[in-house]
Amino acid sequence: MSAIEASPSVRSTIIWRATSLIRQRPALALSILCLALVALVALGAPLLPYGPFKQDILHRNGVPSAFHWLGTDELGRDVGARLAMGARVSLIVAISSSLIAVAIGVMIGMLSGYLGGFADTLIMRFVDSMYAFPETLFAILIASLVKGQLSGQAPALLEPLAEAYRWSGGLLGVLLTLGFTCWLTTARLVRSQVLALKNSEYILASQLAGASGWFIVKKHLLPNAQPVILVAITFVVPNAILLEAGLSFIGIGVDPPTPSWGTMIAAGVQSLQSYPHLLIAPALAIGATLLALNVVGDALRDLYDPALRR
Amino acid sequence: MLGYVVKRTLASLPTLFFVYTLVFLIAHVTPGSPWDIGSNRPIEPTVKASLDARYHLNDPLTTQYVEYLASALQGDLGPSYRDRTQTVDQIIWRFLPVSLELGAAAMVVAIGFGLPLGALAALTRHRGVDSAIRMLSTLGISMPTYVVTSILIVTLGVSLGLVPTFGWRGLFSTSAIVPVFSLALAPLAAMIRYFRSSMLEVMHLDYVRTARAKGVRPINIIIRHLGRNALIPVMTVAGVYAANVLTGSFFVESIAGVPGFGRYFVLAVAARDYPVVIGTTLVYALFVITINLLVDLSYVVLDPRIRTSTA
Numbered sequence: 001m002s003a004i005e006a007s008p009s010v011r012s013t014i015i016w017r018a019t020s021l022i023r024q025r026p027a028l029a030l031s032i033l034c035l036a037l038v039a040l041v042a043l044g045a046p047l048l049p050y051g052p053f054k055q056d057i058l059h060r061n062g063v064p065s066a067f068h069w070l071g072t073d074e075l076g077r078d079v080g081a082r083l084a085m086g087a088r089v090s091l092i093v094a095i096s097s098s099l100i101a102v103a104i105g106v107m108i109g110m111l112s113g114y115l116g117g118f119a120d121t122l123i124m125r126f127v128d129s130m131y132a133f134p135e136t137l138f139a140i141l142i143a144s145l146v147k148g149q150l151s152g153q154a155p156a157l158l159e160p161l162a163e164a165y166r167w168s169g170g171l172l173g174v175l176l177t178l179g180f181t182c183w184l185t186t187a188r189l190v191r192s193q194v195l196a197l198k199n200s201e202y203i204l205a206s207q208l209a210g211a212s213g214w215f216i217v218k219k220h221l222l223p224n225a226q227p228v229i230l231v232a233i234t235f236v237v238p239n240a241i242l243l244e245a246g247l248s249f250i251g252i253g254v255d256p257p258t259p260s261w262g263t264m265i266a267a268g269v270q271s272l273q274s275y276p277h278l279l280i281a282p283a284l285a286i287g288a289t290l291l292a293l294n295v296v297g298d299a300l301r302d303l304y305d306p307a308l309r310r
Numbered sequence: 311m312l313g314y315v316v317k318r319t320l321a322s323l324p325t326l327f328f329v330y331t332l333v334f335l336i337a338h339v340t341p342g343s344p345w346d347i348g349s350n351r352p353i354e355p356t357v358k359a360s361l362d363a364r365y366h367l368n369d370p371l372t373t374q375y376v377e378y379l380a381s382a383l384q385g386d387l388g389p390s391y392r393d394r395t396q397t398v399d400q401i402i403w404r405f406l407p408v409s410l411e412l413g414a415a416a417m418v419v420a421i422g423f424g425l426p427l428g429a430l431a432a433l434t435r436h437r438g439v440d441s442a443i444r445m446l447s448t449l450g451i452s453m454p455t456y457v458v459t460s461i462l463i464v465t466l467g468v469s470l471g472l473v474p475t476f477g478w479r480g481l482f483s484t485s486a487i488v489p490v491f492s493l494a495l496a497p498l499a500a501m502i503r504y505f506r507s508s509m510l511e512v513m514h515l516d517y518v519r520t521a522r523a524k525g526v527r528p529i530n531i532i533i534r535h536l537g538r539n540a541l542i543p544v545m546t547v548a549g550v551y552a553a554n555v556l557t558g559s560f561f562v563e564s565i566a567g568v569p570g571f572g573r574y575f576v577l578a579v580a581a582r583d584y585p586v587v588i589g590t591t592l593v594y595a596l597f598v599i600t601i602n603l604l605v606d607l608s609y610v611v612l613d614p615r616i617r618t619s620t621a
Contacts, residue, residue, distance in 0.1 A: 027445070129328040132598045134553060136560065137575065137591055141336045144579050148341040242454050249456060249561065250576055265456055269565050273475060276464045283457040291452035298448070 014303065021299055028299050031292035038289055042091045045084035079281050082259035086282065089260045090289065093174060093244040098236040100179030105186025105236075106229060110217055112187070113194025124191070130184055139243055143177040143252045170255035174247060178240045186232040193228040194221055227304040234297030238290050245286055261286045311610065318606065322599045329595040330382070330588070334375055337584045343367070344391040344582040365391065378585070382592065388585030392578060398589040401574065406593070409563070409570035411481050413556040416493035420555075421548060423494075424501025425541075429532065431502065432509035443502060450499025456561040458492040463566065476567035489566045493559055497551035504547045508540040515539075542612055549605035553598040 022029050072078055112123040130138075149158060150165040150173055165172045197203060197220070206216055247253035248262030256263060261282045268279025345353050345361050362368050366377070378388060387398035431443040466488060467475035479485045512518065513536060521535050522528075560572030571590070578586035 125324075126328075129325045132322075132325045132595045132602075133329050133332065133591070134556075134594050134598060136554075137594060140576060140579055141333065141340075141587070141591075145336055145340040149339075238452070245454065246456070246561065252580075265460065269456075269460060272460065272463060272565075273468060276468055279460045279464065283460050287453050287457045290454065291449060294448055294452045 017303055018299075021303065025295075025299065027295050031295040034288055034292040035296065038087050038285075038292075039091060041084045042087035045081070045088055048078075048081045048084055079264075079278065082264060083261070083281060083285055085259045086261040086264060087285070087289075089171060089254055089258065090241050090244065090286070092171065093178065094237050094241050097175045097178035097182070097240045097244070098233060100175060101182035101236050101240065102186050102229065102233055104179060105183035105232060106190050106222075106225070108183065109187040109190025110194055110221060110225075113191040113198065114213065114217060114221065116198075120191075123187075127184055127187055135181065136243075136246070139177060139181045139247060140250065140252065142180055143173065143247050146173040146176050147252055169258035170253065171258070174244050174253050177247065178243055181243065182236050182239055185235055186229070189228050189232050190225055193225045197221055197224050230304050231301050234293075234300050238293045238297065241286070241290060241293070314610070315603070315607070318603050322603070325599060326592065326595055330379060330592060331375075333588050333591040334378070337582075337587050338371055338374075340582065342582050344584065365389070378588065382589070387589030387592070390578075390583055390586050392581040392583040392586070398585045401586060402571070402589065402593060405569065405571040405574050408478065408568060409556065409559050409572060412486075412489055412493060412559055412562075412568060412570060413552070415481055415486070415490045416555050417497060417548070417552050419490060419494040420497035420501055420551070424498045425505050425537075425544075427498075428502040428505030428544075429509055429537065431506040432513065433532070435510065440506075444506070447499040447502040447506075450495045451503070453495060454561075455492050455496065455559075456565060458495050459488060459562050459565045462488045462492060478566075478568045485566075489559075489562045489568050492562050492566075493555050497548070497555060500547050500551055501544060504544045505540060508543045509536055512536055512539045538612060542609055545605050545608050545612070549601050552601050556594070556597055 022032070108123060108127075112120045112127075147170070150162045151170075161172070203216060203220055206220060211219075244253055245260065245262030245265065248260040249266045251263075251266070253262055254260040264282035265279060265286070268275075268282060272279055343358070343362075344365075344367075345358050366374060369377075381388065385399070387402070390396050390398055390401055393401065427443050427446075431440045434440045463473075463475050466472045473484045473487050477485055478489075481490075518531065518535050521531050526535075559568075559570055560576060562568065563570040563573045575587070575590050577583075578590065
């Protein structure tokens with residue numbers, strides 16, 4: 001009973017601290033506004049007057065005008081509409097691939113920390129060795145592996161996945177790649193938290209009362225690791241967006257014609273000399289989004305992790 | 311000290327072995343053969359068979375795994391499939407130095423500007439200068455290198471005409487300004503952020519107060535007492551970023567037209583050029599391991615307490 005009563009007051013303290021933090025930091029308010037705008041644009045993308053694939057052949061590489069606010073690209077497609085669709089891709093990536101990555105990381109971190117002993121040594125040796133594998137190289141390799149397996153004639157086992165892959169325009173491949181790439185930090189953070197919690201008295205009491213490992217993980221470790229998981233998410237989300245754009249930039253991310261900020265930047269680089277506006281729009285979009293995410297992430301870390309506050 | 315280095319070097323061998331195994335598996339599980347990618351027409355089956363035979367691609371994977379490892383241990387990273395006149399060793403010698411130069415210059419800029427700015431921010435805590443520096447650092451951490459590179463090229467190159475928009479004429483030319491600065495920005499921002507916070511941490515320690523009380527000049531306190539101790543956590547971060555800068559220069563290289571190694575790697579992955587992919591990854595992993603070793607050694611140099619515990 002007392003636990004139920006305690007939680008609203010804890011929550012309201014957090015909300016109170018969050019609002020005071022927003023009041024103290026104008027940049028934070030601005031960042032939240034910016035992220036809300038990106039989400040709004042992503043959700044409202046179908047409502048825009050021009051579709052992202054509709055070509056206006058007479059106005060190719062057009063500079064910003066009253067009809068096309070951000071101009072048109074080399075095929076006469078509206079840059080604004082494509083940016084909005086690209087925001088969708090980034091939003092999907094931010095949410096689903098970080099969910100995958102954090103889920104993997106939490107699972108492995110919990111397992112490693114809770115089991116301890118040989119399993120822990122083995123898992124942590126694996127994670128440490130993965131750090132020697134440059135992240136960008138690993139992501140590129142995994143992306144081309146996933147793409148190769150799913151885009152050609154997939155084996156019967158993978159056929160449903162391949163179907164989803166084609167339907168999503170290559171996005172599924174990116175999500176899987178990022179999920180497999182970005183879980184390392186989460187696993188480390190969660191493991192160290194579990195190690196710290198494992199020897200506390202209430203867990204010992206729970207064990208003595210005959211609680212199963214799963215019960216302890218669910219009732220004690222997961223709730224108490226929440227701040228750490230949140231901190232991990234603040235690291236994973238910007239990283240995932242950054243990597244998605246990078247992979248799409250190289251051409252192993254989202255397949256054309258689906259617009260992604262990364263592919264738009266790559267196309268902009270091609271015509272950099274003559275039509276710099278094609279590069280500036282997506283570059284600023286991703287730059288502003290990542291900046292806002294980092295400012296909000298900093299604030300969340302300050303809010304939930306007093307040890308990191310300074 | 312020497313014993314420590316030897317021990318650490320030996321301990322990194324399993325890591326290299328792990329990276330080799332992983333990259334070998336990934337490369338060979340990826341569908342497609344080196345011969346049918348990049349050409350418009352399907353390759354003649356007899357030609358494909360003889361190419362496979364020549365490069366031992368028909369051997370069981372275990373045999374290929376052992377044989378490549380054996381030759382890699384002797385420093386021979388194999389022939390390139392895509393560029394059949396060259397070996398992987400030759401390709402690495404041709405492209406890697408440019409990437410290394412670029413990465414090293416970027417790290418020098420990052421550390422050279424990052425530490426003073428971080429110290430300045432810590433010393434002027436919560437004042438205008440501090441906020442400005444911190445804003446700059448958040449900006450630097452957030453901006454992807456390809457965004458920085460493209461914006462710099464558009465402004466400095468296309469609009470102002472100060473630097474060339476494409477190409478590489480060596481490290482000491484105007485063509486290096488944009489690539490070096492764009493690569494340096496993220497580690498620079500990180501240096502500022504971490505050095506600031508670790509400076510703030512040591513600032514209130516007793517020995518600093520003692521030094522101040524006995525009348526040590528402020529500049530000496532900052533450099534010898536604060537800086538030296540605050541540097542240790544920063545070294546870790548610098549190591550991580552050095553590895554990233556070395557391996558992540560692909561975007562900068564392709565936008566600014568630098569003939570470096572990152573670009574070659576991506577082309578090799580697309581072409582299923584296994585020896586280049588595996589060889590490159592191994593070389594990069596070696597770099598990461600070496601950098602980590604150097605970082606750990608720098609702790610020993612910086613902190614006498616660690617020095618005595620390892621000796």
